[in-house]
Each structure stands twice: as structure tokens, then as C-alpha cells.
Amino acid sequence: MISTQNKTKMGSLAPIRLPTIDFSEVNRHNRGTLVWDSTKAQVFKALQEFGCFEAIFNGISLDLRTSLFSSLKQLFDLPLEIKVRNLTEKLYNGYIGQAKEVPIFESLGIEEPESFANLMWPEGNIEFSNTIQVYAEKLKELDEVVRTMVLESLNLEKYMDEHMELTSNLVRVMKYRTPEKDESNMGLLSHADKNILTILQSNEVEGLEVQNKEGEWFKVKFSANSCVVMVGEAFKVWTNRRLHAATHRVVMNGDKDRYSIGFFSVPKSNKIIKAPDEMVDEEHPLFFKPFDYGEFFKFFLKKENINDKYALEKYCGVSAENM
Ligand SMILES: O=C(O)CCC(=O)C(=O)O
């Protein structure tokens, strides 16, 4: 049904709207209401089919959004020698940038907003850290609502606490500058996220593209009050492939820099990712052997694996047929 919309001239991609799901009436306190149940059905279907959807979410006010994106510009405008101070124990949570394949991309992970702000601005930046703090709190609610809906849809309520305990949160901010004349416009190479759930928001500049299960690429169009919710591979493993982890990338067109912000629920490094027994039956044999997320992530970060779309299958796939 979508494929016909994708055929535009000269290989350019048609924008599609991902399934759009309205969260303005749901929160963790109205589980079991009619609106909760109908939203839940849409969430589960979208995450099975596309591995992602657009969420209309009024938890982020226009003011918060405006101050967020103006502070991102201010942050990335800092000199490189300041940005690289953001070193963390976890390699991927620090500064990333200046990569040969994607020179237009830079990113900073924010584990704890206040200490991050003190590191970037020696005089501190309360406005920045408050904005990120409020943003993360709001998105944590959405993350939990979506995960609760998935577990309910699979009749796995008894694992709810254990599942929520599996993760901690990371905010990661991104800048994609407009490419120079002879530079590639690839902002982020094709990948699926490794974590449980990712929630993305960007300024008005498009660039995110998602691949459907048939392998076709689509541009994602965000609206001002929406974000994209995406399944990561750890959630695909946990649900024994009931959910799809969408492959996506960022391609820059036009002449404006793109800023985005991601909220990631990430398995803690010593946690074992294992599909509950209820997820395994004749129709759904176990697809992935249980694994320690931290160990998997180290494997994934190796040069030979980081761009391998089958890194997960290589690491813990039960059989080659799963690829
Ligand atoms: O900037 C975006 O919209 C996508 C970012 C992304 O895919 C990621 O950080 O994993």
C-alpha cells in the first residue's frame, strides 16, 4: 500500500507519514480505559509492521521545544576542544564526530544534564540543564507508556517491573551540518538501534529516512508536536521478533543544518536480554540466544561489525536462516 507512494522521479523518495498515533489522552494512570486500549492496538500494529510510528505528544510544549533547539545550536557552536571533553566510561555516550564516512555529523550524549552543562560551560548553564531535564522526564513517560502497551499486548504484564528495570536512559543530541560542495550528504549511515526504544525529535529540517520490511526507503516527516518512536534490536530480541527494529539513516538535502534529539532506553550493561518463555512456541522458535547487553555492545562497536546489518544475528542468532 505504501510502495506506490514511494515511486517518484529520479530516485528521490516520497515523504510518507508513518502511522500517526495520538498520545494526548493517554498516560500511565489511565491503563484499561477505552482510549488506552485503542491506542495500544495501534501501537502494537505499527511496531510489528514498521518498527516505528509518529507520536503526537503534547508533553513537550512549544516553548520547551523552541528553547531546546536554540540551545542545541549554542551547544554545537562551542569549540571542538570543549565538546570532546564529554568523555564517558561508555564509549558511545560521549562526543562522536569528525568521522571520515560522515563528516557532517556530530553528537553528544548527556547522561546527567547538570554535570554535562558544567563541563560544556564552566560558568554552568542552568537553562540548558533544566530544559534537558524536563525533556527527559516527559519522554521517559512516553517510553514507559509505549513499553507498557507492548507488554500488555503480548500478555506479559507479569514481567512489567523486570522489563522497566532492564534499562537506564540516555539523551543524545545530534547536529548534521549542510554538506560542503564535494562532501557526501549522508548524515548517519543505515542502521537499526541496538537499545530497547528510541524517541526522536528534530528541528524543522528533514533528513530521517526509514526502510520498510520490503527494503524501500521513505522520508519521515515530523510535525512540530510529534516525535518518532522506534524499536531497537534489544526489544526485538526480548519479544522474540514479534516487533520489528526499523533500519533508518539520515540524508541531508537543502541548505539548513539539522538538529535532533534522541531519548534512548538502553539496557544496563550487565543485564541479560532474553525473551520470556511465553514468547517461544512452535510458531515462534527461539531466534536469539540470551546475551549480556554490555558484551554485545562491545562486539557491535568493533570496526568490522559497526556497519554490519547482521551484527546482532552474528552475535546471538540461533540459525543463519534468521538473517
Ligand atoms: O537524527 C535522527 O533523526 C536519527 C538519529 C539516530 O538514528 C540515532 O541516533 O540512532
Ligand SMILES: [Fe+2]
Ligand atoms: Fe538510530
